[in-house]
Amino acid sequence: MTAGNSRVARVRIDLHTHSRASDGTDTPAELVRAAARAGLDVLAITDHDTADGWVEAAAAATEVGITLVPGMEISTIHYGRSVHLLAYLPDPTSPALADELTRVLAGRESRVPEMLDRLRGLGIEISADDVRAASHGAAATGRPHVADALVTLGVVADRTEAFDRFLGAGRTAYVHRYAAPLEATIRAVTEAGGVSVIAHPWGRGGLGRPDETTLTQLHAVGLAGIEVDHQDHDAAARARLRELARDIGLVATGSSDYHGTGKVDHELGCNTTDPAEYERLMALAAEAAVRSDRVPPVVTYGPATGTA
Ligand SMILES: [Zn+2]
Numbered sequence: 490m491t492a493g494n495s496r497v498a499r500v501r502i503d504l505h506t507h508s509r510a511s512d513g514t515d516t517p518a519e520l521v522r523a524a525a526r527a528g529l530d531v532l533a534i535t536d537h538d539t540a541d542g543w544v545e546a547a548a549a550a551t552e553v554g555i556t557l558v559p560g561m562e563i564s565t566i567h568y569g570r571s572v573h574l575l576a577y578l579p580d581p582t583s584p585a586l587a588d589e590l591t592r593v594l595a596g597r598e599s600r601v602p603e604m605l606d607r608l609r610g611l612g613i614e615i616s617a618d619d620v621r622a623a624s625h626g627a628a629a630t631g632r633p634h635v636a637d638a639l640v641t642l643g644v645v646a647d648r649t650e651a652f653d654r655f656l657g658a659g660r661t662a663y664v665h666r667y668a669a670p671l672e673a674t675i676r677a678v679t680e681a682g683g684v685s686v687i688a689h690p691w692g693r694g695g696l697g698r699p700d701e702t703t704l705t706q707l708h709a710v711g712l713a714g715i716e717v718d719h720q721d722h723d724a725a726a727r728a729r730l731r732e733l734a735r736d737i738g739l740v741a742t743g744s745s746d747y748h749g750t751g752k753v754d755h756e757l758g759c760n761t762t763d764p765a766e767y768e769r770l771m772a773l774a775a776e777a778a779v780r781s782d783r784v785p786p787v788v789t790y791g792p793a794t795g796t797a
């Protein structure tokens with residue numbers, strides 16, 4: 490069989506997306522169908538701190554013929570700094586991981602009433618029902634849903650304004666919440682038979698940038714990779730992070746961090762992961778699965794992949 494260059498299609502891989510199971514605006518099935526329309530071959534669903542969207546997304550992936558990697562984005566903390574940790578293919582019922590997820594989700598849920606109290610103190614009447622209506626049945630209600638309720642009530646124009654004026658760290662209605670310790674969470678993901686990748690390590694929202702020393706230490710704990718290509722990173726940050734990944738031996742990923750209409754400038758496939766890096770990540774996940782005593786979830790293979 491001859492391989493004409495014109496027939497070589499580049500596999501397009503997006504490993505960081507959100508559905509309504511957390512703060513995206515698409516249902517998991519809509520997310521998968523949108524990914525197929527966007528020409529993606531491989532999609533990871535990575536809702537915040539939950540595996541709730543996995544089953545629906547996998548069914549849709551089989552229908553539309555794309556590969557689906559089950560994942561999640563865990564809210565962690567490292568030396569006082571907020572770090573988002575992407576976990577791919579972990580067994581979410583693995584005890585250490587399940588404990589942390591329960592604590593994170595409970596923390597998110599419990600701060601909503603306090604945020605509503607503070608908004609009330611500012612003269613903005615917004616009820617728990619308004620927030621629940623805005624959450625469309627998400628695993629836990631949180632700030633993005635309060636923001637959406639503020640938009641619905643006409644208090645602000647969009648989520649960005651809601652965070653800038655009220656809900657962002659240090660703003661008038663901000664309430665601190667629980668985050669899982671980073672190193673323990675990396676270990677918990679490994680024990681659960683999965684692999685972890687730090688999301689947007691030099692992005693907005695964090696209080697600093699993990700440097701070479703920190704990333705080397707985290708790699709020793711079991712960190713598999715870092716998200717290099719993300720909209721929060723400019724060209725210089727991407728170049729430096731790619732260099733760090735290569736020097737330390739971390740996988741370098743690229744993803745959209747798509748939230749549907751919940752986040753502008755994060756269209757599906759706006760950043761993608763190099764197929765070779767994806768293969769490395771999946772190989773590490775396979776090793777972790779073998780070493781763990783868990784039965785991790787599986788990748789749903791669409792017929793369109795693995796043939797490029
Ligand atoms: Zn994030």
Ligand SMILES: [Zn+2]
Binds near residue numbers: 505562688746
């Ligand atoms: Zn995200």
